[in-house]
Amino acid sequence: MKKSTFKVDFLLITIVMMLSFTGKVNGQLVHVSLKEDGVYREQLSLKRQLDTTVVKNVPAKLFAKWSLRRVAYNPSQNLFDDVLDGKRSTGWFSKFVRNNNIDTVFLSKQKIPKNLIYVVTGLDDSGLKYVIVDANNNRDFADDKVYSFNLKDTKKVYPELQVAISYFDGIVIKDAWVTMVIDAYDTAVPDSYFSVVKDKALDITLLKTFPDWSGEVTIEKEKYLIKISNYNKLYKNSSFKISVEKIVPGSLSKHLYSYLSTDTIDIGYNRYLYSGMAKLVLSLNYVKKNDLSGGEINSLAPPIEGKDVMTGLSFSLKKYLGKYVLIDFWGTWCGPCIKAIPELKNIYHQYQQNVAFVSVAFDKTADMDKLRTLITKYGMTWHHLFDNMEAGKSIIAKQFKVQQFPTSILIDPKGKVVFRSVSEVGLKDLANYLVKVGVERNKN
Structure with a gap:
């Protein structure tokens, strides 16, 4: 004993x-x-x-x-x-x-x-x-x-x-x-x-x-809503959830990112560490500047380089400056992603002449054959990239801080992220956004 x-x-x-x-x-x-x-x-x-x-x-x-x-x-x-x-x-x-x-x-x-x-x-x-x-x-x-x-x-x-x-x-x-x-x-x-x-x-x-808590903070003239959940005051130093939501009045986009209190936390172009909470005041310690803000609204989109999984040809996001680009994050394992494909195709058939489409499959290398089969089966005739979902290997989804699937991100001709949303409903919001900003539909 x-x-x-x-x-x-x-x-x-x-x-x-x-x-x-x-x-x-x-x-x-x-x-x-x-x-x-x-x-x-x-x-x-x-x-x-x-x-x-x-x-x-x-x-x-x-x-x-x-x-x-x-x-x-x-x-x-x-x-x-x-x-x-x-x-x-x-x-x-x-x-x-x-x-x-x-x-x-x-x-x-x-x-x-x-x-x-x-x-x-x-x-x-x-x-x-x-x-x-x-x-x-x-x-x-x-x-x-x-x-x-x-x-x-x-x-x-x-x-x-x-x-x-x-x-x-x-x-x-x-x-x-x-x-x-x-x-x-x-x-x-x-x-x-x-x-x-x-x-x-x-x-x-x-x-x-446990009570949930929230509060607003302004950083570099941008407003953010910070939400705290699963905070147990009995275990004051245990990890809990911190969500960061950028407040963009009138926007149809979703701007919510979730972290654990033990993570580094990105807010705009700044990175922070949680340093404590006392008397209902959350303290975050500034660490450093970020070159990119992870696909956040009104930020420059992170660069994307890769090879098309169907053609083997090189893809670079830089080549599409001057044109709208829609990035669709999905996975073969994701039921809601498969369900959203018809709506995605509907937008593609309406806007393919003025919007470049690229899907990023967040998947396992072992499922590459399944990925190609689904792309062919559903007639997804646009660019397709692969992002390894195995622990520590993701590049593209990590750069864009994608935490839910499917996620749709629209980049404007200047390379700035102007729309971000999730799910099939988010794609319908995207269609409304394209009409709102006057993107021309395909000419017959």
Whole structure:
């Protein structure tokens, strides 16, 4: 047992050192004042608790069928507790950490009993569903509220409650009350997970909830909306989502880019690192200028060089200065991209004389034959380039900060990005934009 504990300690120390080592960044700070803007909800899956002696006063007589379930506020801590108990190996956990990018700074080397929340679910003969959450985490259901749900009601209800938990903040174990929501209608696992129908009927989902935040900032005379989601104040140094949206009044384009707080964050022609958040003020530390702003509206388009996957001929975006160019980012694996091809072809047949078309396939090298087959099948008779989607190998999609597929980007005759949108609906917006700016249709 001592040997196993040593391995766990060494694993944690090694990973924490790797995650904690960062270089110092000097430069100006950008401060963004935030206000609450919606709610972020994280779905937690409950596990059946077969040993019902771990809790007291379950009102089993109220229900025709019932079950005891448990959920971990911090699922990673729960798995690490299994390592501490010898139920899982350190090797398994190390692989889990790598594959899921787990921040081990917030994992305690002591078990945290109040990380687990117990829940009773029940069904009566009339079909009503009941949920009792051990909200004060004393493992006694005598003092907890019973929630009932008629699953046939057209108006669904999602009760919100305060739940007592304990957590490790990276230094010590602390107690806290957190907001959670009961979802009695949905489960976090597929139907195939349940061996019997009644087990599925007794399952529910609990949702962790955090406020979303947003605020505007002006950088070099351009306005941006910064949005924060999945920020858990209990784990202040853990990663969360930062979205950057350029505000362009009257534009049909979409200008939203998403990052993790651990990423470098591009805003216009500047690059930043997240440096902290205190009293609803987000701070970003300026790193350096960018030569290009990644295909953002009103910025010069990044250069594109490559070979056409169908003809083998060289392609250079520079050759099309003086003409509109539409870049279509898609992939053979992308259902919405395939669905959008007819709309893309419709625009091509209307504007091919005055707009150059180039599709960039964000795909795997192993799927090149499939790519060529689809291009031929759908009659996509324009330029086609390949961008390797394998980790760290993308060039074109990365330059243009493409995060959703399909994405359409229109470049004007001066080489400036003037329109950007996603999906089939985005292509219809593009068609309206071409009419708005007066691009001539093909002459018969």
